[in-house]
Amino acid sequence: MTPTVSASGLSLRYGGTRALDEVSLRLTAGVTGLLGPNGAGKTTLLRVLATALPADQGAFTVLGHDPATARGRQEVRRRLGYLPQTPGFHPDFTAFEFVDYVAILKEITDRGARHREVRRVLDEVGLADVRGKRIRKLSGGMRQRVALAAALAGDPGFLVLDEPTVGLDPEQRMRFREMIAGAGEGRTVLLSTHQTEDVAMLCHRVIVMAGGRVRFEGTPAELTARAAGRVWSSTERDSGARAGWRTGTGSFRNVGDPPAGADLLEPTLEDGYLLTLDDAGAEVTA
Amino acid sequence: MSWHVPEEDLRAYVRGELAAPALWSADAHLTSCARCRGALAEVGDPVALDAGWERLDAELDAPRTGLLEKLLVRMGVAGHTARLLAATPVLRRSWLGAVVAVLLLSVAAGHSVRTGEFPTLFLALAPLLPLAGVALSYGPALDPTYEMAVVAPMHGFRLLMIRTVAVLAVVLALNGLATLALPAYGLRALAWLLPGLALTATGLALMPRLGPVLAPSLVGGAWAGLLLAADVLRAGADVPLAPFTVAGQGVAAVVAALAAGLLFLLRDRFDLFQGRAV
Numbered sequence: 132m133t134p135t136v137s138a139s140g141l142s143l144r145y146g147g148t149r150a151l152d153e154v155s156l157r158l159t160a161g162v163t164g165l166l167g168p169n170g171a172g173k174t175t176l177l178r179v180l181a182t183a184l185p186a187d188q189g190a191f192t193v194l195g196h197d198p199a200t201a202r203g204r205q206e207v208r209r210r211l212g213y214l215p216q217t218p219g220f221h222p223d224f225t226a227f228e229f230v231d232y233v234a235i236l237k238e239i240t241d242r243g244a245r246h247r248e249v250r251r252v253l254d255e256v257g258l259a260d261v262r263g264k265r266i267r268k269l270s271g272g273m274r275q276r277v278a279l280a281a282a283l284a285g286d287p288g289f290l291v292l293d294e295p296t297v298g299l300d301p302e303q304r305m306r307f308r309e310m311i312a313g314a315g316e317g318r319t320v321l322l323s324t325h326q327t328e329d330v331a332m333l334c335h336r337v338i339v340m341a342g343g344r345v346r347f348e349g350t351p352a353e354l355t356a357r358a359a360g361r362v363w364s365s366t367e368r369d370s371g372a373r374a375g376w377r378t379g380t381g382s383f384r385n386v387g388d389p390p391a392g393a394d395l396l397e398p399t400l401e402d403g404y405l406l407t408l409d410d411a412g413a414e415v416t417a
Numbered sequence: 418m419s420w421h422v423p424e425e426d427l428r429a430y431v432r433g434e435l436a437a438p439a440l441w442s443a444d445a446h447l448t449s450c451a452r453c454r455g456a457l458a459e460v461g462d463p464v465a466l467d468a469g470w471e472r473l474d475a476e477l478d479a480p481r482t483g484l485l486e487k488l489l490v491r492m493g494v495a496g497h498t499a500r501l502l503a504a505t506p507v508l509r510r511s512w513l514g515a516v517v518a519v520l521l522l523s524v525a526a527g528h529s530v531r532t533g534e535f536p537t538l539f540l541a542l543a544p545l546l547p548l549a550g551v552a553l554s555y556g557p558a559l560d561p562t563y564e565m566a567v568v569a570p571m572h573g574f575r576l577l578m579i580r581t582v583a584v585l586a587v588v589l590a591l592n593g594l595a596t597l598a599l600p601a602y603g604l605r606a607l608a609w610l611l612p613g614l615a616l617t618a619t620g621l622a623l624m625p626r627l628g629p630v631l632a633p634s635l636v637g638g639a640w641a642g643l644l645l646a647a648d649v650l651r652a653g654a655d656v657p658l659a660p661f662t663v664a665g666q667g668v669a670a671v672v673a674a675l676a677a678g679l680l681f682l683l684r685d686r687f688d689l690f691q692g693r694a695v
């Protein structure tokens with residue numbers, strides 16, 4: 132499958148910190164999850180791929196266009212939808228006015244065509260009924276959907292979503308997942324998240340970052356398989372475990388290198404993620 | 418009810434071709450007669466009717482066109498550009514701030530200046546208004562939609578210029594009105610104009626390197642420092658400060674031109690994120 136995004140050796144340094152360190156990846160159609168702890172470099176990578184920040188080294192293309200030149204950057208941006216980690220709004224705008232404003236920035240200058248597009252994307256995120264409502268009167272989940280609608284305006288081929296499910300309650304998160312899954316049909320979505328459930332439910336590929344580097348790239352099943360034979364149950368916390376916690380049943384779930392004869396458990400994606408971080412020397416919190 | 422809207426009139430009504438006063442009669446009657454509303458649905462082309470409803474729905478949702486936007490469009494500004502200008506609350510806030518500041522300045526200047534002196538307070542503060550207005554319209558800390566705007570295909574420099582021109586037009590007009598409130602000083606009261614342009618252009622030109630908060634702050638601080646130094650050096654209270662002399666105005670014009678040139682050279686830098694990544 133031809134990759135939508137192809138990056139090699141992306142590096143970016145802030146002062147003494149290597150925010151990105153030789154990041155190479157290929158993204159194809161569908162939803163790819165980007166997992167990593169705080170400070171892993173996820174947002175920096177998204178900003179570089181969204182052409183907001185230039186990398187110090189390395190190169191990448193989006194749908195065949197190279198953003199290293201002004202013309203290439205323009206072409207990439209015409210094919211890009213970007214939902215930042217904390218999308219800002221003019222609170223006095225209605226949902227319609229906000230998406231309309233972003234659509235103008237996306238060069239949809241014809242009024243009729245733009246308004247049709249605004250209605251289409253607001254319908255797509257389930258906000259048809261609150262189009263005329265002011266953003267300050269919308270709930271957090273609805274505001275996030277307005278921002279997603281703005282990202283979808285212009286039908287971009289590459290959609291970059293930076294932790295869109297943070298702060299949403301479980302019901303809102305589930306609705307958002309439905310929308311992201313819908314958005315991933317026929318386009319390439321890169322979804323940064325802390326939630327391994329997001330990845331398990333939505334993504335056909337997953338990338339794990341820590342310390343500015345890619346530590347894993349593969350399918351969610353392959354990430355889960357990393358923990359096969361490395362998750363076990365015990366009545367006491369196993370001192371040899373890299374991470375362990377008491378579960379609701381009272382027994383301990385341990386992740387790491389099990390002792391002989393341990394009572395092995397079926398691994399989850401989160402187990403694979405924790406072990407990948409641990410192998411990378413990143414701080415593991417469980 | 419003995420009278421109903423004739424079928425021919427209903428057909429004309431659906432087509433939007435029914436003329437007054439028959440149109441008024443039909444309007445009034447349809448609101449209270451279910452039979453005629455039913456007849457209206459039957460005579461109408463359902464596809465055209467749906468399209469009509471959709472158009473109506475779209476118009477109800479569409480952003481309201483304000484006075485300023487209408488005015489801009491009448492002046493020949495493209496509709497979407499007028500929308501960008503008029504729909505930026507940051508601009509409106511800076512606008513309001515500028516209005517209040519200029520009015521206060523005028524009052525303060527009118528009360529503090531004695532005959533023979535220069536309206537120094539007004540001339541010192543007026544150039545800062547366009548600088549502050551432009552700074553308030555741009556940047557990740559002050560524009561809530563900045564991060565979405567910077568990756569949009571519209572050039573960041575173009576957006577910045579649209580906002581800058583809007584802020585300058587308003588603030589310079591208001592400063593001009595305030596100048597008219599100081600008729601005793603004639604053209605000397607316009608000595609804020611070139612320093613104002615120089616400060617604004619310099620603040621913008623330094624933004625790509627220093628950021629959208631530090632650059633205008635430093636430029637404003639440098640202006641204050643320059644005026645204090647000029648005050649120490651001037652010969653007497655009835656002599657204008659150096660920046661407001663003919664020579665000072667010439668220097669301001671040169672600085673404005675140089676800064677504008679530098680700004681143009683750096684225009685592509687406004688297409689990139691000017692803030693720290695997390």
